[in-house]
Amino acid sequence: xxxxxxxxxxxxxxxxxxxxxxxxxxxxxxxxxxxxxxxxxxxxxxxxxxxxxxxxxxxxxxxxxxxxxxxxxxxxxxxxxxxxxxxxxxxxxxxxxxxxxxxxxxxxxxxxxxxxxxxxxxxxxxxxxxxxxxxxxxxxxxxxxxxxxxxxxxxxxxxxxxxxxxxxxxxxxxxxxxxxxxxxxxxxxxxxxxxxxxxxxxxxxxxxxxxxxxxxxxxxxxxxxxxxxxxxxxxxxxxxxxxxxxxxxxxxxxxxxxxxxxxxxxxxxxxxxxxxxxxxxxxxxxxxxxxxxxxxxxxxxxxxxxxxxxxxxxxxxxxxxx
Ligand code: NCD
Numbered sequence: 001x002x003x004x005x006x007x008x009x010x011x012x013x014x015x016x017x018x019x020x021x022x023x024x025x026x027x028x029x030x031x032x033x034x035x036x037x038x039x040x041x042x043x044x045x046x047x048x049x050x051x052x053x054x055x056x057x058x059x060x061x062x063x064x065x066x067x068x069x070x071x072x073x074x075x076x077x078x079x080x081x082x083x084x085x086x087x088x089x090x091x092x093x094x095x096x097x098x099x100x101x102x103x104x105x106x107x108x109x110x111x112x113x114x115x116x117x118x119x120x121x122x123x124x125x126x127x128x129x130x131x132x133x134x135x136x137x138x139x140x141x142x143x144x145x146x147x148x149x150x151x152x153x154x155x156x157x158x159x160x161x162x163x164x165x166x167x168x169x170x171x172x173x174x175x176x177x178x179x180x181x182x183x184x185x186x187x188x189x190x191x192x193x194x195x196x197x198x199x200x201x202x203x204x205x206x207x208x209x210x211x212x213x214x215x216x217x218x219x220x221x222x223x224x225x226x227x228x229x230x231x232x233x234x235x236x237x238x239x240x241x242x243x244x245x246x247x248x249x250x251x252x253x254x255x256x257x258x259x260x261x262x263x264x265x266x267x268x269x270x271x272x273x274x275x276x277x278x279x280x281x282x283x284x285x286x287x288x289x290x291x292x293x294x295x296x297x298x299x300x301x302x303x304x305x306x307x308x309x310x311x312x313x314x315x316x317x318x319x320x321x322x
Contacts, residue, residue: 013317
């Protein structure tokens, strides 16, 4: 079964949210527009709407997370869902239970939506293939494959600052190879018809077939940064690196660290983004991270509204199906 068929209902609505690949521009714009309407809720004193009242969402994190896990939790709470946070370190999977057994046991607790982060690429799709009809799966990051809600909150942040995508040049910088965020961002930027998408990094950290994704590859940071509207910095994912892919952190910073001097090569109103967690002094200078072009903390805030949007769209499509 293709990713597209798995994610969408027969009339093209969101059933699961597994990857940006296979979605079209109108769904992505729907997510952004719906998220826009939810940002006003998060600003209110009473931050709740009843869209998921009576539904149970399970947060299933097999890998560490701060931002993604807590903003999914807040999003579910603000939609009035009951939320179950599963501590996987103490759960049955470490005692040898298979993923399939875990799914079946959780389903027996009548969960309506699973938010899953897992170290294996493809795990969210596997989950979606095995849950009962009417139960939905949201991918919160699977291996090096995809992190679709992160990409959508990044698109939301870009649209908020730049209004459109068609005339923009966006650069994604650093460890593209191990980044599920970069992969999802590239798909989203292309679907939204972004003027130009560049990836910048050392040869060892850029996948060989990267150009086939519709991006321009640069190994020279200064060249790649010239006149960009948006700079997205990525963390060096050392936990996923096997062998020596890098000279030293100091040298990496010299070549690929975003300093305030370097940032002058981009357009004067360029915004600086980072999905977090950021390594200060390795891929980004502290003064840039805290500087007035940085929208890094806004990304975190927008993550709540974007996750509310995806959950509510899924809830309305599963209601129509029943
Ligand atoms: C990213 C992830 O987990 O893929 N972080 C996030 O979700 N905010 C990126 C990273 O770990 O570097």
